[in-house]
Amino acid sequence: MKGETGTSTEVFRTVVQDILDDHAGESWPLIAVLQEIQHRIGYIPPEVVPLVADRLGIFPGEIQGVITFYSQLRDRPQGRTVIRACRGTACHVSGGTTVLKALQGELGISEGESTADRQYSLETVACVGACGLAPNVIVDDDVFGTMTPAKVRKLIEKDGEPS
Template sequence: MSPQEVNPDRVQSILKKHLHEKWGLIPVLQDIQESFGYIPPETIVPVANALRIYPSRVQGVVTFYSGLSTEPKGRYVIRVCRGTACHVKGGRSVLQFIKRELGLDEGETGSDYLFTLETVACLGACFLAPTMMVNKTYYGRLTPNKIDSILNQYAKREKE
């Protein structure tokens, strides 16, 4: 899977969905990212025009929020918790295992755009430590076997 080509009709469809929202910038950007896997630069001006704001404001929001990205990400974004509870329960070894399995470092996306590996300060699921998320799904009490099974499950989906 590679980054989605920017389809202007798809961008317009997203903008129409949020047209009458007073504070619609972040929801628009989230939908664009969900649709394309990132915020393509060529969507900044259409978003600004639709919301009647300056493109620099759109760009400022995109670059301010860590949940928004101007770089293509993998279909599956893995977020590994670096919080205290996860650290104490073996979070560092979880991260090292995933790095080895995927051949990725923190912040990297595989050349096939299947996985992106990120770390976060805390996922807020300390009772499940050590934890990670794949897109919007939480996984806890991680072990190398469990991680291997989870990664294989996502890789297998891609082959179907």
């Protein structure tokens, strides 16, 4: 396991170097760089933070401050499928809380957690602007509207392809 981490660190470093090269000369690139690292690797591995800090001429602590400030950025890996329950106003008044509870029950985890097999992560999102379909659940990038606890069960059984 330890050896594997060492190898992946090397891979991460190469990926991050490429990303930094792409953003060379750009004004205020940090957030865009972090987003791209997360997009490519799935999260922002703590071991690449000093590398980014060095190239951008800022302190690693400042980067950590940015990562912890923004809810989208994360420094640990997620499940392969990310399920997000919308907690916008329309979703709240049309049963979003019940849907979130159903998701928690079905997956056996709370928001912000991943299942033990790393298949699923559960998160909440402020609003995806699809209020006409409330309550919404978002599986990776797909929005599933007018959710009910029964549809939640189907959704997870079929892994993101409800009928």
